[in-house]
Amino acid sequence: MKTMSEEISNCNHKDHDKNSYCVSIVPIFNHLDAAELKEIVRTARSVSYPRGQMIYRPGELSDGLYIVHKGSLRIFRESSGGKEQLVRILGPGEFSGESALFNESVHDAYAEALEPLELCMIGRESMQTFLLKYPQIALKMLAEFSSRLATSEEQAARIAMETVETRVALYLAGQVEAWKNTCIKLPMRRKDLASHLGTTPETISRKLADFEAAGWIRQTGQRDIEVIDLDALLLV
Amino acid sequence: MKTMSEEISNCNHKDHDKNSYCVSIVPIFNHLDAAELKEIVRTARSVSYPRGQMIYRPGELSDGLYIVHKGSLRIFRESSGGKEQLVRILGPGEFSGESALFNESVHDAYAEALEPLELCMIGRESMQTFLLKYPQIALKMLAEFSSRLATSEEQAARIAMETVETRVALYLAGQVEAWKNTCIKLPMRRKDLASHLGTTPETISRKLADFEAAGWIRQTGQRDIEVIDLDALLLV
DNA sequence: TCGAGTCCTTGATGCCGCTCAAGTTTCGAT
DNA sequence: ATCGAAACTTGAGCGGCATCAAGGACTCGA
Numbered sequence: 001m002k003t004m005s006e007e008i009s010n011c012n013h014k015d016h017d018k019n020s021y022c023v024s025i026v027p028i029f030n031h032l033d034a035a036e037l038k039e040i041v042r043t044a045r046s047v048s049y050p051r052g053q054m055i056y057r058p059g060e061l062s063d064g065l066y067i068v069h070k071g072s073l074r075i076f077r078e079s080s081g082g083k084e085q086l087v088r089i090l091g092p093g094e095f096s097g098e099s100a101l102f103n104e105s106v107h108d109a110y111a112e113a114l115e116p117l118e119l120c121m122i123g124r125e126s127m128q129t130f131l132l133k134y135p136q137i138a139l140k141m142l143a144e145f146s147s148r149l150a151t152s153e154e155q156a157a158r159i160a161m162e163t164v165e166t167r168v169a170l171y172l173a174g175q176v177e178a179w180k181n182t183c184i185k186l187p188m189r190r191k192d193l194a195s196h197l198g199t200t201p202e203t204i205s206r207k208l209a210d211f212e213a214a215g216w217i218r219q220t221g222q223r224d225i226e227v228i229d230l231d232a233l234l235l236v
Numbered sequence: 237m238k239t240m241s242e243e244i245s246n247c248n249h250k251d252h253d254k255n256s257y258c259v260s261i262v263p264i265f266n267h268l269d270a271a272e273l274k275e276i277v278r279t280a281r282s283v284s285y286p287r288g289q290m291i292y293r294p295g296e297l298s299d300g301l302y303i304v305h306k307g308s309l310r311i312f313r314e315s316s317g318g319k320e321q322l323v324r325i326l327g328p329g330e331f332s333g334e335s336a337l338f339n340e341s342v343h344d345a346y347a348e349a350l351e352p353l354e355l356c357m358i359g360r361e362s363m364q365t366f367l368l369k370y371p372q373i374a375l376k377m378l379a380e381f382s383s384r385l386a387t388s389e390e391q392a393a394r395i396a397m398e399t400v401e402t403r404v405a406l407y408l409a410g411q412v413e414a415w416k417n418t419c420i421k422l423p424m425r426r427k428d429l430a431s432h433l434g435t436t437p438e439t440i441s442r443k444l445a446d447f448e449a450a451g452w453i454r455q456t457g458q459r460d461i462e463v464i465d466l467d468a469l470l471l472v
Numbered sequence: 473t474c475g476a477g478t479c480c481t482t483g484a485t486g487c488c489g490c491t492c493a494a495g496t497t498t499c500g501a502t
Numbered sequence: 503a504t505c506g507a508a509a510c511t512t513g514a515g516c517g518g519c520a521t522c523a524a525g526g527a528c529t530c531g532a
Contacts, residue, residue, distance in 0.1 A: 077389065077390070077393040079393065079394070079397035079398055080398070080402070081397070081398075083397045084397075085392070085393040085396045085397055087389050087392075087393070098378075098382055098385075099382050099383075099385065099386045101382070102375070102378050102379035102382040102383075103379055103382055103383050103386070108386055108390070109389070128375070131371060131374065131375055131378070132371045132372070132375070135367065135368045135371045135374060136368070138367065138371060138374035138375065138378060139338070139364070139367055139368070139374065141378060142338050142367070142374060142377060142378060142381065143338035143339055145378065145381040145382065145385060146334055146335050146337070146338040146339055146381065147335075147338075147339050148385055149334075149335065149381060149384055149385050149388060150335045150339070150344055152385060152388040152389050152392060153313065153323050153345070153388050154313070154344070155392050156321070156323075156388060156391050156392035156395060156434075157313040157315065157321040157323070158315075159392060159395050159396050159434065160321045160395050160431070160433075160434030161315035161317070161319045161320075161321055161431075161434070162315055162316070162317075163518080163519095164518080164519070165518095166316070189478090189479065189480085190479070190480065190481095191479080191480095195396070195397075197396075198392075198395065198396030198397070199519075199520085200519080200520060200521080201479085201480075201481090202480090202481080202482085202519090202520080202521085203518095203519060203520075204480095205480065205481050205482075206481085206482080206519095209481080209482085221528095222479080222480070222527080222528065222529095399488075399489090400488080400489065401488095425508095425509065425510085426509070426510065426511095427509075427510095435489075435490085436489080436490060436491085437509085437510075437511095438489090438490080438491085438510090438511080438512085439488095439489060439490075440510095441510065441511055441512080442489090442511085442512080445511080445512085457498095458497085458498065458499095458509080458510070473532100474531105474532090475530105475531100475532095476529105476530100476531100477528105477529090477530095477531105478527100478528085478529080478530100479526105479527080479528070479529085480525105480526080480527070480528080481524100481525085481526075481527090482523105482524090482525085482526100483522105483523085483524090483525105484521100484522090484523090485520105485521085485522085486519105486520090486521085486522105487517105487518105487519095487520085487521100488517105488518095488519090488520090489516105489517100489518095489519105490515105490516090490517085490518095491514105491515090491516085491517100492513105492514090492515090492516105493512105493513085493514090494511105494512090494513090495510105495511085495512085495513105496509100496510080496511070496512095497508105497509080497510070497511085498507105498508085498509070498510080499506105499507085499508075499509080500505105500506095500507090500508095501504100501505095501506095501507100502503100502504090502505090502506105
């Protein structure tokens, strides 16, 4: 394979130790065989961002699909009044930029690097080609979208109908499930958690303090929480 | 084509006058040629519901994809406390049931007929087959999902960050755009509009009354509103 | 290791919007 | 056309939560 260096120049995200391409960790691609993966990798570009830098902003033209290789980023929206709402945090293997891929070609949210970040970028046209050539990719992407849609609608419903207390409790329950452990580490600061749950950092602090006073949780570090009584929490 | 009666028995939604199948009005299918359409129609089943009847409920197994042929239905979720939030209203040509198609096989919301309703149903397996056979369908569906996702995230952000007044104003602005006219007809009752915007019917009434008092709108009928000063409305 | 900046906590205050209630209008079925 | 039920409006009261403010804790880079 003389293309080794070529791959590197296009997308240097080949993990030499694990012999895997950046895209191979992505669920929507991981059913492809090595040759197909390489075809995709060849069209991918690699980009790095320092902590805090914006990857894109609302109104900017879309380049294509962004796949996180290392680090993490947050997607957020901004209201007329300047408040922001965190939509989602992306870790390795997750992707973004899709809204601009299929409909309008401009982004509708902000994407900001939370840590030193490495992305793989697949151009709009390449992506369309792959989707037609390998319909399985489209199917996986449909599944992913469908899942995101369900999450987003559930989120909207929660913010619309539940009290802040319930939302915080439900979030903690979700984290316990995600970590498969009653000791959880919040993946973001209060400010982002607040904007995600549609409240303020102050209220988050207060509610967590209330839960602790009730003996349902224990706050060990700023972002470390041990859930003691999950059932009580969900009865709020 | 001896299949005429067969089509009818499977899906009686052939509009004799317009020579179009129920599925041909659906954006995700309307690029197919007649033969392909017929192939899909053949696998579709037709179902009717009287006003007020539930098409599905959360937890029920998914049958497949529901396509609205005549009438309309509303999708809504229910909170622990029994409050409901309207997610979306579907009219002819729109579809639902997708969340159950790709991920879990159970529904996560309610679907209820708002008027006498006729649906086309395409089974889960058939749908998967079509998606692989005609990747263009998958691409259109991805575009539709992506658009719904953007809408849903925007909705969540609005409920989380904007005041009720702003949300009502933005909703009216959206309707003006949808109707391409400053005289609009609300597509739902106060109760549903309220649950859609994350508020109560009383508050909707009050805000509309405020807007009218300010001279920005005129309420001509219960659901008929004339927007007089759109700019002022958006400055709220 | 240290210091500055950021993040978090806790308190006091005020208001937006929900709730409950009662009266009025509209809708839809017979 | 008429009646009953459902939907809408308006009012009064209150509570949850945002806001503003100040002090304390943590983090990260030098």
